[in-house]
Amino acid sequence: MNRILKILFVGLIVKPVVLALLGLNVRHWQKLPKTGPAILAANHNSHLDTMVLLSLYPLFQVHKIRPVAAADYFLSNPVIAWFSLNVIGIIPLSRSGAVKKDLFDSCHEALDNGDILVVFPEGSRGEPEKASKLKKGIYYIIKDRPETKVIPVVAHGLGRALPRGEALFVPFNCDVVVGDELSSVSSSRELVTQIQSSYDKLLDQCLTYRKQT
Amino acid sequence: MLFFDSIPKNALIAMISVIAILIIATLIQYLVAKKNPDKDHTELHLRTKSWWWIIGLLFLFLSIGTNAAIFFFGFISFLALKEFLSIVSTRQTDRNVIFWAYLCIPLQYYWVAIGWYGMFIIFIPVYMFLFIPMRMVLKGETDGFIKSAGVLHWSVMLTVFSISHIAYLLVLPENNALFGGIGLVLYLLFMTQFNDVNQYVWGKAFGKHKIIPKVSPNKTWEGFLGGMFTITLTAGFVAPLLTPLTITEGFIAGIIISVSGFIGDVVLSSVKRDLQIKDSGNLIPGHGGILDRMDSLIYTAPLFFHYIYYLHY
Numbered sequence: 001m002n003r004i005l006k007i008l009f010v011g012l013i014v015k016p017v018v019l020a021l022l023g024l025n026v027r028h029w030q031k032l033p034k035t036g037p038a039i040l041a042a043n044h045n046s047h048l049d050t051m052v053l054l055s056l057y058p059l060f061q062v063h064k065i066r067p068v069a070a071a072d073y074f075l076s077n078p079v080i081a082w083f084s085l086n087v088i089g090i091i092p093l094s095r096s097g098a099v100k101k102d103l104f105d106s107c108h109e110a111l112d113n114g115d116i117l118v119v120f121p122e123g124s125r126g127e128p129e130k131a132s133k134l135k136k137g138i139y140y141i142i143k144d145r146p147e148t149k150v151i152p153v154v155a156h157g158l159g160r161a162l163p164r165g166e167a168l169f170v171p172f173n174c175d176v177v178v179g180d181e182l183s184s185v186s187s188s189r190e191l192v193t194q195i196q197s198s199y200d201k202l203l204d205q206c207l208t209y210r211k212q213t
Numbered sequence: 214m215l216f217f218d219s220i221p222k223n224a225l226i227a228m229i230s231v232i233a234i235l236i237i238a239t240l241i242q243y244l245v246a247k248k249n250p251d252k253d254h255t256e257l258h259l260r261t262k263s264w265w266w267i268i269g270l271l272f273l274f275l276s277i278g279t280n281a282a283i284f285f286f287g288f289i290s291f292l293a294l295k296e297f298l299s300i301v302s303t304r305q306t307d308r309n310v311i312f313w314a315y316l317c318i319p320l321q322y323y324w325v326a327i328g329w330y331g332m333f334i335i336f337i338p339v340y341m342f343l344f345i346p347m348r349m350v351l352k353g354e355t356d357g358f359i360k361s362a363g364v365l366h367w368s369v370m371l372t373v374f375s376i377s378h379i380a381y382l383l384v385l386p387e388n389n390a391l392f393g394g395i396g397l398v399l400y401l402l403f404m405t406q407f408n409d410v411n412q413y414v415w416g417k418a419f420g421k422h423k424i425i426p427k428v429s430p431n432k433t434w435e436g437f438l439g440g441m442f443t444i445t446l447t448a449g450f451v452a453p454l455l456t457p458l459t460i461t462e463g464f465i466a467g468i469i470i471s472v473s474g475f476i477g478d479v480v481l482s483s484v485k486r487d488l489q490i491k492d493s494g495n496l497i498p499g500h501g502g503i504l505d506r507m508d509s510l511i512y513t514a515p516l517f518f519h520y521i522y523y524l525h526y
Contacts, residue, residue, distance in 0.1 A: 023292070023296070023496065025495050026495070157299060160303070160305070160308070163305070163308075168309065168312060170308045170309075170311050170312050171291075171295050171315060172295065172298060172299045173295055173299035173300075173494055174299070207299070207300055207490050207492075207493070208299050208300060210302050210488070
C-alpha cells in the first residue's frame with residue numbers, strides 16, 4: 001500500500017464526497033478505536049461503507065485502516081486490483097470456502113502491526129438495507145489474539161445512496177453508529193450473537209431507520 | 214476595503230450589529246459558565262459556536278456578491294432536501310426520481326440568478342409538480358405511488374421553493390441604494406431567528422398555557438404572544454432602515470414573520486413527531502439538523518417575500 005496515495009485519495013475524494021454529497025449523522029464517534037490492534041465489525045450494504053469508515057479517521061491515521069475484502073471480487077480486474085491493493089490497502093480474503101490454514105495470515109500480520117481491520121461479517125452487500133446472516137470469520141481472526149478489540153459499527157442509508165448493482169449515486173444522509181467494544185468470547189456462535197444483538201441496538205439509534213410495522 | 218464596497222451602508226451596519234450581538238451573547242455565556250462551573254454547558258457552548266459558523270458563512274457569501282449568495286442558499290436547499298428525504302421513508306424505485314428532484318435545485322436558483330420571476334414562481338409548483346409523477350410512471354412501480362408522489366413534491370416545495378425566496382430578495386429591482394437586496398435578506402433572517410429566540414425566552418419566563426401540547430409541549434400562548442410583541446416592535450422600527458417598508462408596514466411584517474415563523478416551527482415539529490425523531494440530523498452541533506434551523510424560515514420567507522413584493526415591487 002502506498003501511504004501517500006491513500007492520504008490523497010481519502011483527503012481529496014473520500015472526505016469531500018462523504019461530507020458534501022452524502023452527509024453523515026455520526027453517533028458515538030469517540031468509541032472508535034484510535035489505535036490497533038482492533039477490528040471494526042461493520043454491516044455491509046454498499047461499497048460506500050468502506051469509504052464512510054475511512055472518512056471518520058484523520059488523514060495521518062488512514063493508512064492504519066485496512067478493509068478485509070473478497071479476493072474473488074476485488075482482484076478479478078487488474079485496474080481494480082491495483083487500486084484496491086495500493087490505494088485502499090485492502091487485505092484480500094479468499095471466499096472459496098476451502099479451509100486453509102493460512103487463510104487469515106495476512107489479517108494476523110496486520111493486527112500484529114497495530115492496524116485496525118474493517119471486517120464485514122455479513123460477507124456480501126446483499127439486498128439494499130437488508131441484513132444478511134453473520135459469518136464467523138472474526139472469531140478465527142481474534143482467537144489467538146485476546147488483546148484485539150472488536151467494535152461493532154452500524155451504517156444505515158448507504159444502500160439508498162448507492163445500492164449493489166446500481167451506477168447512479170443519489171445523495172442521502174446516512175447514519176453511522178459506533179457500538180461498545182465486545183467482551184471476550186469463547187465460541188464463534190457467542191461472537192455472532194453478540195455482534196447481532198449489538199447491531200439491533202445500534203440500528204434503533206439511526207435517524208434514517210424506520211422499524212417495519 | 215475593496216471587499217465591503219459593494220455592501221450597501223445600512224446592510225453593513227446591520228451586519229456589524231449582528232456580530233456585536235453575537236459577541237455579547239458569547240461573553241454572557243462564558244460568564245455564566247464561569248459562575249456555575251458544576252453545570253454542564255456543552256450544549257449551549259456548541260450552540261453559540263455553531264451560530265458563529267452560520268453567521269460567518271452567511272456574511273462571507275453575502276459580501277462576495279449576489280451570485281455567491283445565491284449559490285450559498287442553493288447549497289442550503291440541497292442540504293435541507295437531502296436531510297428531508299433521508300428521514301422520510303422513500304421507495305428504492307424512487308431513486309431516479311429523487312435524482313431529478315436534486316437537479317431542480319440548480320435550475321430553480323438559476324432562474325433566481327437571471328431574475329426570471331415568472332419561471333421562478335411556477336417552476337416547482339407547476340412544472341416539477343407535473344414532472345415528478347410522470348417520471349415515476351416511467352419506472353412503473355404503482356405500489357405506494359400516491360404517497361411517494363406526495364412526499365417528493367412536498368419535499369421540494371419546502372426545501373427548494375420556499376428557501377429560494379430568500380435568494381430572490383437579492384435580485385429584486387433595487388429601489389434604495391442604502392440597503393439593497395442584502396438589507397431585505399438580513400431583515401428577514403434576523404427577524405425570523407430573533408422571533409424563535411424571543412418566543413423561547415418569553416415562554417421560559419411566563420409560559421403557562423400550552424397551545425398544541427400534542428405537537429410541541431414547550432409552546433405556550435405567553436411565549437407566542439410575547440415573541441410577537443417584541444418582533445412587531447423591532448420589525449417596525451428597523452423596517453425603514455433595511456427595507457422599503459414604512460414603520461406601519463413594518464409592524465405588519467413583524468406580525469407576519471412572528472405568526473408564520475411559529476407555524477413553520479410546529480409544522481416541522483409534526484414531521485419529526487410523525488417519524489419519532491427529535492432532531493432531523495446532526496449537521497449543526499447544538500442545533501440538530503439543517504431543517505431544525507430552517508423550519509421557521511420555510512414559512513416566513515415566501516410570506517414576507519410576497520408581502521413586500523405586493524407593496525413595493
